[in-house]
Amino acid sequence: MGFAGKVAIVTGSASGIGRQTASRLAERGAAVVVNDVDATKLESTIAEFKKNGWQAIAVSADISKKADVDRMVQETIAAFGRIDILVNNAGLERAGPLRKLSEADWDVTVDVNLKGAFLCSQGVHGHMVEKKYGRIINISSRAWLGGAGQAPYSSAKAGLVGLTRTLTLELGRNGITVNCIAPGLIHTPMWDDLPDKDKAFLLSKVPTGKLGDADDIADAVLFFADEEAGFISGQVLYVCGGRSLVAG
């Protein structure tokens, strides 16, 4: 499974799942665009990529803003000449019960998770159509199935499923596949900060009884991003230790 000659944009890739995904693509030969809204975190990530001898550029951009996305696409084309793979990974969550959520909570959650994926897909798809080749992978969440206290996040992540299926139907004839990954509980820095009783409660809801890690998600992204995955499109793959099968 090699990615030599392929160009990939991974949004929100200065840290966490995005960074691990970008690393795995770069390690296998892809030229990678590392993107984040946090320019400081981006600096240390790109330094590490360069140190490993990987082909990569850093583009600081807020993917919920069309002007930023357009600039990211232009910089990608200027650096590498094409775009083969887009991983819509950037996301954030504002959680809380319905009565406590503000309009701003809703807007920022939907803008980053959903509008950002729309803008990036729109921004890159012309370049993919031109080459009759593309792989778009949206990082949704198991929480799109619904979760108390997660109204904006669940709605935005459900929107990504609709976007995935719609773009599958629209872009399939151009050699572009569009798939979705729905992670469950994944080991991130945020997890480490949780109190032990919250950790135990959350883990009790996972059939495997375990956390996933960033590589579990990266494995799935690479599976869909591969040239040989051309007959797989419109799919939602849950990487959640079986949690999608049970209530809550």
Next chain:
Amino acid sequence: MNSSASTAAETARASDLSNSVAVIAGACDDCGAGIARYLSSRGAALALCGADRDALDSLVAEIVAAGGQAIVAGSEQSAAIPDVVDRVRSKFGKIDVLVNNPGEVAGRSVELPASEFEKSLAAILTTAFGFLHAVVPAMRERRYGRIINVYGLAYLGLPAQANLAAAYAGIFGLTRSVALETAADGITVNSVVKGDIARSNLAAADADKLAGQIPVKRIGTAADVARAVGFFALPSTKYVTGQTLFVCGGRSAYFSMSV
């Protein structure tokens, strides 16, 4: 932690089936043979089951000639399953991967005779149950297993395919139920659902007609299906269980019940 070093280790592990023994229940059709070739190319030792002894013999010969390990384990009929499992254990000592790939059964209207309906259920659903029933206890003891059930889009309820819809939907439910039952035991159970796949008895004109109705505008190949099976069979695919992955060129996006 050096992230590039951990990545390299993960990569090596992810691409490796060289310590895995895989039973393929239904290796005689194009998809079954494709799955066998793919798993062998990734290093798995294979035990092949099916009704067509000559086809299995020649597939084993082909795999062995290419440097792989494979045996004919026997028929995939329910009654033969205990013998098949014993044969695989005595040859390879364990079973890590089970692929249920029921052979082609023609889709029939609800007006088919009840006895024919029962035959379809037996060939597809009861056989899949039989293999799960036979391999899960030892996988539990070893706290490791990868089970992949392969079936068709007809489970979503396509017209005039009552027998297939019922049998495949049965495997869909079985996949999820057994996945939950074994999730804490290191076993994953997933489904690969085939869309329109090329096969030796499909006329070119029919293939073109089918391709026009598929979002990616082509039909699939046994290799497309095999690659998906291979993903779920990997030791590193440990956090995916109970799931259904369609290999259908996007056709599942036309249906509800497909997410």
